[in-house]
Structure formats: C-alpha cells, structure tokens
Amino acid sequence: MVVVNVSVAIVALAAASSVLSAAAPVSPVRLRGGLVKRAGVVKGPVLNTDFPDPGILLPNGQAPWYAYSTSSSHGRVPYATSQDFNTWSLRGDALPNPGSWVSSSNSGIWAPDVRQITSTKYVMYYTGFSASNNNHCIGAATSSTPSGPFTPQSAPILCNAGAGGVIDASGFQAPGGQLYLVWKVDGNSKGQPTPIFIQPLASDGFTLTGSATQMITSEAVDGGIVEAPSLVYWSGWYYLFFSSNSYNSLAYDISYAVSQSATGPYRKVQAPNAPLLTSGKCGTAGPGGATVINVLGAFILFPRSPAERILFESDADQYVNAAFHSDINGQNAGGGRAMWQISGLTLNNGVATIIC
Template identity: 30%
Template sequence: MRIPSYRLSLHVLLLGLFVLTIGCGNEQQTKEPGPQITNPVLPGDRPDPTVVQVGDTYWASATSNEWSPLFPIFKSTDLVNWELVTYVFPDGAPDWAEKNFWAPELSYDKEQEKMYAYYTARDKETGRLSVAVASAENPGGSYTDHGPLVSQELGSIDAYEARDKEGNLYMLWKEDGNSQGKPTPMWAQQISEDRTELLGEKTELFRNDAPWEGHLVEGISIFREGDYFYATYSAGSCCDVACDYKTGVARSKKLLGPWEKYDQNPVLTDNKDWKCLGHGSVVPKGDDFYFLYHAYSKDGSVFVGREAVLEKIQWTENNWPTFDNDALYSRSREAWDFSDDFQKELDPLWQWRVTQDIDYKTGESGLMVRASRVNQDLGTLLVQPTRSLNYEISATIGLRETGEDAKGGIALVGGADNSFGAPVAAIGISTDQNGVQVWRTVNRETEILGEAEIPNSRATVSLKMQVADGHVLNFKINDGENWDSLADSVDASPLVPWGMGFRFGMVAKGDSTVYVNIREFNLTNTD
C-alpha cells in the first residue's frame, strides 16, 4: 500500500514561532537571548532525528523502529514548524531487511540535486545490523533503495556522510561492539558518488575511551567551521528508564583525524525538563548552527518516548562548540487533540507493524480494516505515538458492518516487557455483536479484566480508554447516555517498550476473512 504526501494538521504540530539570534563568535555568547524555541519541535516518539537544509527548506526524519510506514519525512522553513509530507519507505520494508529500522540520516548532493537517506536495519539472512542507503530525485521522494553498504559481524549502525577538505566523500558509522561487550569504534570509509559502494580501507576516527562515555559512543554528526571539522556524538545508555545518555564533541583539522575530544565533555546532560539527551544532527541557519537531538521529557519519560528537541550551538573562546543546556519543555499539549472520521484517505499519522501488510478502505461508513490474529494475537493494529501523559481516546464501532468473527476496539500498545526486542503486547477494550471485553494480551496469553453485554439492537458501540500518568488506564463503555466503567486503575507500566514509548490506537481482532468497522476515533489531551 502506498501513502501519498499529506499535510500534517496544525493541531498536531502547532509549534510556535521563535526568533533566531544572529552571529557565531569565538567567545561565549553574551547577547540578549531571543524568544525561547518551542520544544519539542517534533513531539512524541521521534528518536535519532536528522535534519538537512536544501535551499530555503529544511528536511528531517527519525527512527521508526518496528512501525511502518518507515522513516517519516518532514519539511520546514524555520526548523520549528514541521509538516509531515511522506515516508522514505511508504510501502513497507525493503526486501532484504526485517526489523530495527533506526537512525535515518539525510544528505543532499547539490551537484546531483539528489537526496540520500542512510539508515540502519537488520538483515534477514545474516541477522546483522547493517547500514544501507536509499535515494530520491526530490527530498519528498519517491525513494529507491540501494541496499546494505556495510554489515560487520558485531553490527554497523548510525551512518553519517561528510566530505574531506579535498572534496572526497566518506561514510561514517559506528561498529556496534557494545552489543557483545566490546568497544565501539567510529569508522570512516570513502564511498562512491552514487553512494552504492564503499571504496578502499576504513579508518578509525575514535572510540569510547573516556570514563564518562561508558560502554559506547554513537550517533556521530559532522560539521565544519573555520579550520576544523567538529563532531557531536553520544555515549551511555539511550533507551530505557535507567538511561544516562549524554552528548560530547570532538574536533580535527582533517576528517580522518587525529580527533581531539573536548576536555569539558559531556556538553549536553540532563537539565530541568529533559533527560538522556543525544543522537542528533547539526544544521546551519544563518550564521549559527543548531542541533536537533532526542531526549525524554522528565514528566513523560519512557511512556512517551524520545522526542526531538532543538538547541542552538554556542562557542567558547577556544573555538569549542557547546550548549547552554537549558532547553525547556514549552509546548502546549492542547495542540495534540485529534479526531478522524475516516471519510477521506487515512491520515499519515497512523502506523502499523512493519511485519504486516494491512488491508483497509475509508469512506462514508468510516474505516473498514481487515481483522487478523497476527501481532501476538493482538490482531491488526493502527496506532500513533503517544505525545503526553494524560489523555483519553474513544472510538465508535459499527457492529452491523463488522464481521461475526471479529472484534474492534482501542488499546495502549507496548511490549511484553521492558527489554530490547520484546514482542508486542497491549491492554485494550474491544467489542463484537455479543459484548464488550477489557483485556490484557501478553505473549499470546489474554486475561479478561472486565466485560459487559450489549443489546442485540445496538448498531454501534462507543468505547473509551482514559490514560493518567502515562500508564494508569480506565476503560468505559457508553450506554447511549452515560459512560459506564468496566475496569479502573489498570497499570500498563510493565509493558512500556524499550526505546519506543507507548502507542495508542485501534485494534481489529479475528478471522482474516472479515472486516471491522470503526466509524470515528477521537483523542483529547487532559493535562
């Protein structure tokens, strides 16, 4: 299935204006600060963000993990207000790859007038994490995949592209040694101009050798200023409740080194509103540089996931890039209210498991989605990233249009546990023509938490899930006039997935020969 370009509605990404201060000197900035940047600039689960400038427009993407369509493409004219226009892979995963769709990195070749999108995925045949690349004649696609470029035994991730001072093109990446308790070298190797082949021998730039870096360095981004190449990079644990991710900087007068790490690293650490800051990319705007990185908000934490945060680079008197490290959580969550009656094409915010080709249609009757028993018996999933801690979702299920062997409903979707690679799991509420059930499904085992009968005369049933503090769930059914409770204070925290945050959305369970009818879906933030 192909997703066309859409404009992301303003109620989802209404991100406020800010004024960029001008100038990038050799001393710590002392000018009057401008208005605050409104963060997060990309709310919800948008890890490992990348950003590149093409003319007057900025283009961004982020990690998809196991949710399709893969690698969203956003555009902006000011780095703050973003529009979702397409995906690198709107039709699903490339044939060679199966999961772990991480760390896209966009790069624009001005001479070719062509966009390249590097990315990480796990190879089906070898099981190795691999760096691959796709290309497009226009930043908004469509993209053609060119397959893996490097796939080391320990894994290869987090690609970045840079040219040396002579104009030679290189691909940089991390060897994923930490997965086997080994060091994590940052490598550079020359790459062909069509980005399909690595040339010559690889060169190590640096590795995790400073105490603050712990068991890894990763997520390199390179930019030039004056005589130096500068690198931002991240270290520590990125992706769970015990994370300690941080960002450092290094510099070299030659792309291949020797590289010198800043003696005041790390330059980005936990602050008032954000924790575990890192893995992003640097982009110029005017005379300044900005760093787009991910972080957990301290209130949302792992329940919401890693959101994209924008911060201006400052400079020391010794020509080191650093940060004020004072980014605020300044967005109004009221902007995230969402509703969908499915009369038109499916909104691009909806996601599904990369392992499933979903079948659906939209129209006057709402959404008709084919049921299934895949996804660990959860059925077909259509979800969105969580963007706040306190909200409620509701959906109206059309019983007469729903097949006899199918149930439609809503759920909070996570993992069977908090570990890396845990299978998908969920807690939700669903209905068929006989009754309503609240359920928890983990490792294909379903526990019924509440249930109610419904009259045979009912043509529709409205269901509601209320979420508090990111993980405390209440489930209700509408009796035609009031909302009646079926299960209260259900704790979903054991199911928060490693590195992703919860998703909320719709489920269609049952035989794959029938469809579920969902008339409408609504999200209201209650912060």
C-alpha cells in the same frame, strides 16, 4: 581560515549559486573578524511525539527544512517539515520499502540521515536488521526529492557481522567536496567496544572507497558506549558529536570530539566544555541521537567554484543547527523520545557552547 571582507563575501555568495534564497530560513551568523557569533539556543520539544534519532536537511539552502526519524508508529522513516526551523509538522513516510535485504520479522529502521548529493539527488543512510546475517547493516536509498519515497539499493553498503554489526550512519562533506560516511560498530551487542569510523564515499554518495579510519572508541567514562556520530566542519576544526551511555537511561548525553583533519586523530573534549548536553540541562532528559549540520556548507555542493570555496572556508554567513531527542516521560525511552533542536550552535576553536 581565509579572511574576506563582508562586501567581497556578499558579491561572491551572489555569484556562487542562483538557488540561494534571498531570505534565509533563520538569521545567518555574521562574518567573523571581530564580530560576535550568537550563542546556540536549545528549544524543545518541537515535535512532542515519538521522533527519535532525528536527522535534518535544508535542501538547496532553502526552506522547508526536513527532519527524519527512526521507525515509530508514524512510519518506517517518518519525516517532518518546517518553514522556520521552529514549528514542525509530520508529513509521511520517506522509506516505506527499506529493501529486500532487511529482515521482514525485524523491519524497523534506525537513525536515518539524508544528504543532498546534487541538485536533484538525495541519499538516505539508514540501519536495518539483515535477513542474511542477523546483524545490523547500513543501507542507502536515493530519491530525486527530499520527501521521497526513497528507493533502496539492492544490498546493504556496509556490514560487519563479526564485530556485532554496524549502525548510526551519517554523511559528511569536507571542504573541497570529498564525501564521507561515518558510523558506529555495534560492539555493545557482543559486550565489546563501540568504535566510530569514517570512510570516503564516491561521488554517487553511497559507494565506499579507500579505507576506514577509527575516529574514537568507547571507554569506561562513556559507560562503554559511544554512538550516534555526526560530523561538522567550522573554521578549521572538525567536530564529531556523539552520544554515550545507554540510550534508555538518563545518563544518555551529547558530547563531542575535535580534530583539525577530517580523518583525525580526534580528541574527546573534557569538562567543563563537554558533554554538551546532559539530563536536566535546558530541561532535557536523556538527550542524544543528535544530527548537526553546517547549513551553508551542506548547501554548497555543486559546483565547487573558487568563490564557493572561499565562502565555505571563511564561514561567511554560515550557521550550524542541530536536532536531537529527549525522553518524553523524563525517565527513559519507554515513553517515546521527542525532537528538540539547537539553533545557531556556537563553535569556536574546538569548543561548542549552547544556552537554554
């Protein structure tokens, strides 16, 4: 980690971008260097309606926040906004048309994740059921605004019918600016393992380049399933958050693996430091489908000046927020899954901690 003093960090941040809000939407974490980072606070439900697998976004580092969910009665990809990362309101459907490649008889969209690529370009990664191969594939759609409507690419960007399909895509930007796609192979549809992979993306945010690397895979302790990956960087460590066990049971949870390289190798964190959330903790039931973002890291995308890189890698005034879902009926997904959140998730030397 690069160490800078607070006064230098403030000057560099002011020079880094003219779009950073003077008033942060939530209190920022102070610069490390002997100062104490606040604990991650779990709160919910913040949307007490069916809003599963929430993905979150803070466009240009300024409120309003955006959250996107799996299909429900609220739309193909319902979205909500918040000015303070506390009170949320449903707004509409960000992806009314998922593309001609999506089956018309099975047109639900799963686990959308939206990332800002430039100041006027947003990419949504989502899962749909392919009309041509009868498996889940990952699609991408673009918009000039975070509210959309997003325009889909004419074909999915990733399919793996032989392994059972692919699902749960999320984006990630590493220090230095490289974009990645992270996803799960849907092997449980064929009674097979469910490895999670990472692969570089081109600067357009949706064209896969290079080769895929396996990050982790499911084991007996995971109930045979790992899914819903979300990758975040903090102070030299990469944290891969994921859910394990069946989504429709109280065994569903949020856990994580760590590495000091974006592509791994990754080590699943064990008790007592993981899982991060299990049923009953903080009043949750079947917590899962989390999206975790490093707010300032997600904001500093364009351009990547030396001052911005210093701030990114020093963690100056950064904070990590997350959203996840929890069963409304306290038993299973049958009653819908409400959105919950974590403000200021604590990440330190490969360990994530929260308070209720």
